[in-house]
Amino acid sequence: MYSASDLRKGLKVAIDNDPYIVTAFEFSKPGKGQALYRTKLKNMITGFTIDRTYREGDTFEPASLEERPMQYLYREGDHYYFMDNQTYEQIIINEDALGDSKNYLIDNLNVKVLMFREKAIGVDLPNFVNLRVIKTEMWVKGDTSKADYKPATVETGYELRIPPFVQEGELITIDTRNGEYSTRVKE
């Protein structure tokens, strides 16, 4: 059982027996008023998004999803192919169902595919993934005038902001829970 203060982006809860994923979350508190937890929830089966506001005492059941360990294989258009690590069976998940997860999928990445009534409806990623920077501005060592982050593109096409010292071609760790740069990987 979850309570409202557990709500965060990516949490999966059951509403009217359907699995929903929190796609946006904001803590609000109007002056002298009560704490409110504002969410956007995406129905993981239909793809429809609803806005819901919860109060502190509200509770939720976790979405009842089966997790199957699989490996990401490749992509063809909107179709992403995964292989079940136990049965070697291949399955397809649509780009829409993947949401932000598609930003972190590199070949052979081990993920947990989420099954609802025998249908694959999404994936659970490791909290951190390593991706290579394929495009970013040059930085001259010792230049401290630019402490601000700079835009970069990683191998999956995902764009984010990274510290100035990270150079093109380097491997970085990204936190998949918020999509932000975490550290540089020493190779």
Added chain:
Amino acid sequence: MKNWPLARRKNALHQRARIIQKIRQFFNERGYIEMETPYRIPAPAPESHINAVPSGQWFLHASPELCMKRMLAAGYEKIFQICRCWREGERGSQHIPEFTLLEWYRVRSDYLVLMDECEELIQSLAIEIGLGERVTYRGQRIHLASPWERMTVEEAFRRFTKISAKEALNQDLFDEVMVRDIEPGLGIVNPVILYEYPYERRSLARLKKENPTVAERFELYLGGLEIANAFSELTDVGEQRKVFLSEMETRQSLGREIYPMPEKFLTELEEMPPSAGIALGVDRLVMVLLNATKIDEVVAFTPEEL
């Protein structure tokens, strides 16, 4: 290892320091005396939805309000304080459990005087950091030139929603409607002063003489962000005790900790002259002035970084 997330906040923290210095200068020039009241107190103000952080047998204050008012009651006439305050569990893009509050109080004044002072303070801060009469916040241009828009809570409900403030209160939807339908639209073109709160949301404000269904309380909004909360202070001891008891009842019904009644404050309150007081969130104000979307961008460390 270099802490880059911290390094990139250098400019923001430099500007923040300038803003705080300017705030001090503003109040010093106006004859206010800077106060330092204790952070650790035995009896926080009983408020339904503000949870104090325990510190031994006592608590870290959620605001210096009660101590500041005891100073007014003891004869201090114009006082201000910039201090750290703690509120348990408040974390989001606009909340951090340890934050910086500016409070100022003046005797023989009401909340209208504070509305004017808010305008002058924020205008002078914008000039100080080179913004002039406009700030851009999340892509919106907010014009700071006086006069600012003043809207009653009732008007705000009429403008942004299909129900009245009264109906929202009766249906227990006041906070939800406020957060979802009203607040995001406040302070987009000009700063907005939202005033005359319904009796039920009076907090520590006195009721309006000509219309006791509303309280002399206002909140200041810039770019949809709540920046400050002000009162013509409640000085009637009996009334104040009733408000505290009702807040305690709400706390009890929600299963929250009940704090000791602030008896020393109540005893001294009868000596407090008619006064006005305001609490302004410094981190939030810095966010607006520096166009930061998250409070994390304008503080030295977030709790998660410690």
